[in-house]
Amino acid sequence: MQKFKTLLSLFFTYFKIGLFTFGGGYAMIALIEENVVNKKQWITKDELADIVTIAESTPGPIAVNCSTYVGYKIGGVLGSAIATLGCILPSFIIIYAISLVFDWFMGMTYVQYAFNGIKCAVGLIILRQGFKMFKSFKKTALSIICFIVALVGILLINFFAIDFSTVFFVLAGGIVGLFVYILDVVKNRRKEKAEARQALNLNTEADQIIEISDAEAINNAEVSDTATASQNKASNDEKNQKGGNTL
Template sequence: MDEQLKKKGKVQDLFLTFLRIGAFTFGGGYAMIPLIHREMVDQKKWITEDEMMDMVAISESTPGPIAINAATFVGAHVAGKKGAVAATAGVCIPSFLIMLGLSYVLSAFESLRIVQYAFIGIRASVLVLIFFAWLGMLQQMKRSVINWILLITTVVAVEFFSVNPVAVILISFFLGIVHTLIWSGKKVKK
């Protein structure tokens, strides 16, 4: 009984903590990781440093928004399925309410000329931010012939032949598995 009560308290605490994280972090999932670390590792000690590192690695290597992956992972780890629901709902609710309100406000003012000019500026800044994000990823990528071939093939297929990005992802994932199957006799590195 005592155990159950403790778990219930944890679920509530998870919800409130992730609600706060969702409401006050700008810039998406990566910006949330230090906050999750402070709350969950340093203060509440619900997860260890090692688990935190695993959490980041798993969040990055599974599909979907990193923030959602991280929240679900921490919630499930601390308090099972209920914990996962609480943390994920918590991190989403502030965004949801803010954007719901903002979309009505913005669509009311969208036709104003000054707002349209502001959006010219916003689009240009989005281009620059995405370009630099791309540059950062490119620098992190291992520079091998096969990686360059995959990169260029992706760009040509999606940009010039309108191949569906989902298809490109599935095919390369499948190729990765085939690659392992063929080379598994020769010790695949890493």
């Protein structure tokens, strides 16, 4: 019974989130925080931050990703299915209803006039979104090349009506990223190896220095032996002993 109640609560919470977020994406995070973190306390604020990172790193709408994740945490696989369903159901119902009357609606002259204006706005909205996102990635030589190739590539494909799936750009970006990652790993490993080798070399050099100094000490001892044999006999014995010990 308790479990049933939790699942019901999951469903309605995400139904509400799906119903009241316009424009999707980041507008949803504030609403998710209010309901899921503050009101229901299903997850902490830190966990939400983690979920946002995960949602950014995986395909799909951020609200759907979040509902699946929280649903799983609260109610397992069933919970995740119910939360996800709750999140997408409002859109589904509203859009389905609109789609039924859309042709009739578009048949009205004044609606057509209005949509002649709206169709000019759509591209501008998407462009604005693109420019906003342009500010959000780190500009390196590689990232700017990736950006330009995708931009010019898609423009050419569209203008010349070339049959080439845009999906390949995303895939290519992923492959380049993977390649960069592997290069990084190899470079780091090589660097580590070189450092290790250098450390080893230093050690053997230090050993050689010690050996040399020991040998000198013995030589000195021998020299002093012959020069002042009787006087320093005791200390010579000591030195030789030291040399012998270290050798």
